Amino acid sequence: MKQCIQAVLLLAMLGFSASSYALNESEAEDMADLTAVFVYLKNDCGYQNLPDTQIRRALVFFAQQNRWDLSNYNSFNMKALGEDSYRDLSGIAIANDMKCKKLARDSLSLLAYVK
Incomplete structure (x- = not known):
């Protein structure tokens, strides 16, 4: 959870975008969900070496x-959203190995774009 909180706080500090619309609740939840996926991969799937940066x-x-404006990122309780997302992800009733494999397949490619 510490890593999730750090990622959320640092994302808030980096909150910039070229879009014209403020972040809405659904988008904030999507950001929290993606953060939770990366935290889950690091904490529960053996991807501890993924660099936080x-x-x-x-x-x-x-x-x-997604053309999201993160300027109002701090107006959402991202810590609580992230914790809820992580808890939901942890509660999915499939084998952890399968869950990790699917999460890695669907999300790690995003990291390739920002090396």
């Missing part, structure tokens, strides 16, 4: 690709 850049890249 690369994860932060991937989160910002994800927001920019």
